[in-house]
Amino acid sequence: MAGPDRKPTIIDVARLAGASIKTVSRVINKERYVSPDMQERIEKAVAELGYQPNMMARSLASERSNLIGHLYGDAGGPYTLEIQVGLLNRCRAHGYHLMIEEIDYRSPNVEQRASAIVNQMRLDGVVLTAPVTDNPIVLRILEDAGVPYVRVTPQQESETSPSVRIDERQAAYTLTQHLLALGHRRIGFIKGKANHTATILRYTGYCEALTDGGVAVDPVLVEQGEFTYASAVPCARRLLDQPHRPTAIFASNDEMAAAVVAEAHNRGFSLPANLSVVGFDDTPLAEMMWPPLTTVRQPVREMAETAADILIGLLSQRGKVDWPKPVPHQVLAHTILLRQSTSRPPGKA
Amino acid sequence: MAGPDRKPTIIDVARLAGASIKTVSRVINKERYVSPDMQERIEKAVAELGYQPNMMARSLASERSNLIGHLYGDAGGPYTLEIQVGLLNRCRAHGYHLMIEEIDYRSPNVEQRASAIVNQMRLDGVVLTAPVTDNPIVLRILEDAGVPYVRVTPQQESETSPSVRIDERQAAYTLTQHLLALGHRRIGFIKGKANHTATILRYTGYCEALTDGGVAVDPVLVEQGEFTYASAVPCARRLLDQPHRPTAIFASNDEMAAAVVAEAHNRGFSLPANLSVVGFDDTPLAEMMWPPLTTVRQPVREMAETAADILIGLLSQRGKVDWPKPVPHQVLAHTILLRQSTSRPPGKA
DNA sequence: CGACGGAATGACAGCGGTGCCATTTCCACC
DNA sequence: GGTGGAAATGGCACCGCTGTCATTCCGTCG
Numbered sequence: 070m071a072g073p074d075r076k077p078t079i080i081d082v083a084r085l086a087g088a089s090i091k092t093v094s095r096v097i098n099k100e101r102y103v104s105p106d107m108q109e110r111i112e113k114a115v116a117e118l119g120y121q122p123n124m125m126a127r128s129l130a131s132e133r134s135n136l137i138g139h140l141y142g143d144a145g146g147p148y149t150l151e152i153q154v155g156l157l158n159r160c161r162a163h164g165y166h167l168m169i170e171e172i173d174y175r176s177p178n179v180e181q182r183a184s185a186i187v188n189q190m191r192l193d194g195v196v197l198t199a200p201v202t203d204n205p206i207v208l209r210i211l212e213d214a215g216v217p218y219v220r221v222t223p224q225q226e227s228e229t230s231p232s233v234r235i236d237e238r239q240a241a242y243t244l245t246q247h248l249l250a251l252g253h254r255r256i257g258f259i260k261g262k263a264n265h266t267a268t269i270l271r272y273t274g275y276c277e278a279l280t281d282g283g284v285a286v287d288p289v290l291v292e293q294g295e296f297t298y299a300s301a302v303p304c305a306r307r308l309l310d311q312p313h314r315p316t317a318i319f320a321s322n323d324e325m326a327a328a329v330v331a332e333a334h335n336r337g338f339s340l341p342a343n344l345s346v347v348g349f350d351d352t353p354l355a356e357m358m359w360p361p362l363t364t365v366r367q368p369v370r371e372m373a374e375t376a377a378d379i380l381i382g383l384l385s386q387r388g389k390v391d392w393p394k395p396v397p398h399q400v401l402a403h404t405i406l407l408r409q410s411t412s413r414p415p416g417k418a
Numbered sequence: 419m420a421g422p423d424r425k426p427t428i429i430d431v432a433r434l435a436g437a438s439i440k441t442v443s444r445v446i447n448k449e450r451y452v453s454p455d456m457q458e459r460i461e462k463a464v465a466e467l468g469y470q471p472n473m474m475a476r477s478l479a480s481e482r483s484n485l486i487g488h489l490y491g492d493a494g495g496p497y498t499l500e501i502q503v504g505l506l507n508r509c510r511a512h513g514y515h516l517m518i519e520e521i522d523y524r525s526p527n528v529e530q531r532a533s534a535i536v537n538q539m540r541l542d543g544v545v546l547t548a549p550v551t552d553n554p555i556v557l558r559i560l561e562d563a564g565v566p567y568v569r570v571t572p573q574q575e576s577e578t579s580p581s582v583r584i585d586e587r588q589a590a591y592t593l594t595q596h597l598l599a600l601g602h603r604r605i606g607f608i609k610g611k612a613n614h615t616a617t618i619l620r621y622t623g624y625c626e627a628l629t630d631g632g633v634a635v636d637p638v639l640v641e642q643g644e645f646t647y648a649s650a651v652p653c654a655r656r657l658l659d660q661p662h663r664p665t666a667i668f669a670s671n672d673e674m675a676a677a678v679v680a681e682a683h684n685r686g687f688s689l690p691a692n693l694s695v696v697g698f699d700d701t702p703l704a705e706m707m708w709p710p711l712t713t714v715r716q717p718v719r720e721m722a723e724t725a726a727d728i729l730i731g732l733l734s735q736r737g738k739v740d741w742p743k744p745v746p747h748q749v750l751a752h753t754i755l756l757r758q759s760t761s762r763p764p765g766k767a
Numbered sequence: 768c769g770a771c772g773g774a775a776t777g778a779c780a781g782c783g784g785t786g787c788c789a790t791t792t793c794c795a796c797c
Numbered sequence: 798g799g800t801g802g803a804a805a806t807g808g809c810a811c812c813g814c815t816g817t818c819a820t821t822c823c824g825t826c827g
Binding site: 076119121122123124125126128129134146147149150153154157161166167168169170171184185188189190191298324327328330331334353354356357358359360361 | 472516
Binding site for chain 3: 439440453475477479
């Protein structure tokens with residue numbers, strides 16, 4: 070109980086176990102060439118002292134920080150949170166710690182900030198989520214610093230870094246087909262934020278499904294939103310107030326779908342009888358709203374876990390060449406969730 | 419362009435600027451006693467080399483990690499995310515980095531894990547959110563390690579650590595009063611997870627308001643939920659299927675309120691005409707559902723920012739006694755948000 | 768004019784580990 | 798019995814920075 074007040078160091082352990090610090094280090098790091106006897110003595114000493122290796126010292130000496138960073142752009146949403154949960158799961162399992170950094174990708178000093186994050190903290194690896202995934206400055210900094218990174222993004226697969234995604238185009242295609250199959254012909258669409266890759270892919274899927282189904286894409290039925298509830302309200306209004314209004318609306322994410330639903334309720338429509346609505350993402354909101362929303366589930370958590378696995382897998386074999394060729398790309402399965410916000414269009418019972 | 423390949427160190431800067439590394443260190447740390455001339459030379463050298471101090475080395479030498487941890491229990495929800503956004507804001511502003519760690523407070527090795535997090539990473543300070551705030555093991559470890567922490571929790575204020583909260587009892591009281599003022603007399607209540615402090619306080623506020631308003635608390639109208647949508651579904655059913663059913667329902671959080679709303683819709687009720695519903699927290703869901711939910715807004719982000727401020731404020735004056743006496747406790751203002759899920763009870767127009 | 772105090776700078780020893788390179792011990796094998 | 802090599806251990810420099818304690822260089826003051 071007496072003993073020195075400060076935290077025990079490896080030296081204390083070595084002394085107590087009657088070994089050299091180097092040998093203690095070996096035990097801590099599970100290296101080979103330690104006799105069972107010695108190992109036991111050292112482990113006992115560690116336990117007795119409650120010794121915990123100092124990460125800082127470890128990192129300094131070994132050039133490995135055991136830190137993984139999550140760089141993301143828009144603070145918000147359940148998406149980011151799910152990503153973190155997934156990352157955390159894997160980090161914990163593999164002895165890494167997670168450092169999260171929001172980065173304003175529009176700000177003029179992204180460069181400075183990204184560089185500070187990466188270089189000062191000496192992150193071992195980084196996971197990027199949209200829209201940071203598309204920022205060339207950030208990517209360059211990571212490349213320059215030689216920090217491996219994995220991107221979680223629906224974007225075009227790249228030669229230089231691994232990525233994890235679902236097939237967003239296909240998902241949107243299938244979801245649109247579902248509406249067509251129900252008999253809808255006038256299907257409104259609310260796009261996401263301009264320039265986001267997801268926006269483009271989801272819209273493409275919608276267009277292709279219509280075309281393949283023999284329905285022309287009508288620009289009057291396409292609105293530009295920004296992935297937020299508020300942004301979708303005016304879109305929903307314009308769509309619903311048209312004289313010849315759509316019988317179904319495909320919103321590019323669940324939040325915007327919620328806005329459509331709210332506007333429909335406001336007008337006294339009964340859903341889905343008067344109007345079918347579908348969203349995208351399957352955020353918690355989707356099943357909490359009324360009627361529960363037909364949408365497509367993106368396995369966000371699994372995607373994050375996969376990203377972490379790829380990253381950690383690489384880190385563990387560092388010293389090799391940069392990336393295995395070809396660079397790994399994972400496409401995870403999505404799920405179309407048919408809930409109660411869709412039905413046959415009015416008059417086509 | 420040529421130059422050494424490795425990242426520049428303080429030594430390179432010193433050499434280039436013709437100064438000692440100690441002086442460079444002074445400039446980096448904005449210490450006093452550096453001549454303007456010297457300062458300029460060094461800053462120029464730093465810029466030229468793109469020098470970034472190595473946090474690991476810094477931490478090791480200075481015994482300060484510039485790391486703040488967020489320890490939380492239940493992965494989920496917009497709450498955790500908002501907290502992180504708030505913390506991140508402050509961390510960024512003050513040069514700290516945020517390390518997030520989920521900790522399973524029920525697991526048998528909480529102790530080991532909490533200790534590992536705190537001691538290995540040498541966190542400078544920690545912010546706790548419920549329900550980790552109430553875990554004596556974790557608290558003890560923090561105390562033992564001498565790591566200052568701030569709790570974001572409605573719980574009883576403690577002598578030993580600062581806290582940030584809103585007056586949950588009062589908020590619930592006011593919200594209940596609102597329902598009473600509208601003319602409701604049979605007001606159902608769905609409690610949160612047992613043993614959570616918030617659960618108790620919200621329920622207490624409800625009971626007190628009823629009593630003060632001359633209405634007896636009817637146990638038939640009180641259900642036990644767990645703060646989740648799913649847990650509230652059966653509660654809502656029991657409440658709504660009673661022969662003499664309540665005209666209003668107070669759910670202990672927004673998610674559970676959403677469940678009530680969904681069940682009401684299922685029964686073809688029109689809201690709020692047939693049933694008033696209120697929630698608690700003002701999660702994004704509250705304004706995205708239909709009808710938009712009357713609830714009480716907890717300024718979660720500000721609470722996190724306040725917690726961070728308290729913590730950082732303390733860290734900056736380290737070397738003093740532990741905590742200033744008395745330990746700071748902040749109570750932030752909540753806001754009752756009257757939206758469209760409440761109205762006079764049927765028949766009392 | 769010498770003493771003295773503050774400003775400006777530097778030397779050097781750690782902080783607590785790991786990497787690299789001995790060194791010692793112990794066998795197996797010829 | 799000599800020898801080569803793997804197993805087991807230790808010594809020590811060093812990772813990149815800060816804390817502590819000189820040291821130098823003034824300007825001021827009695």
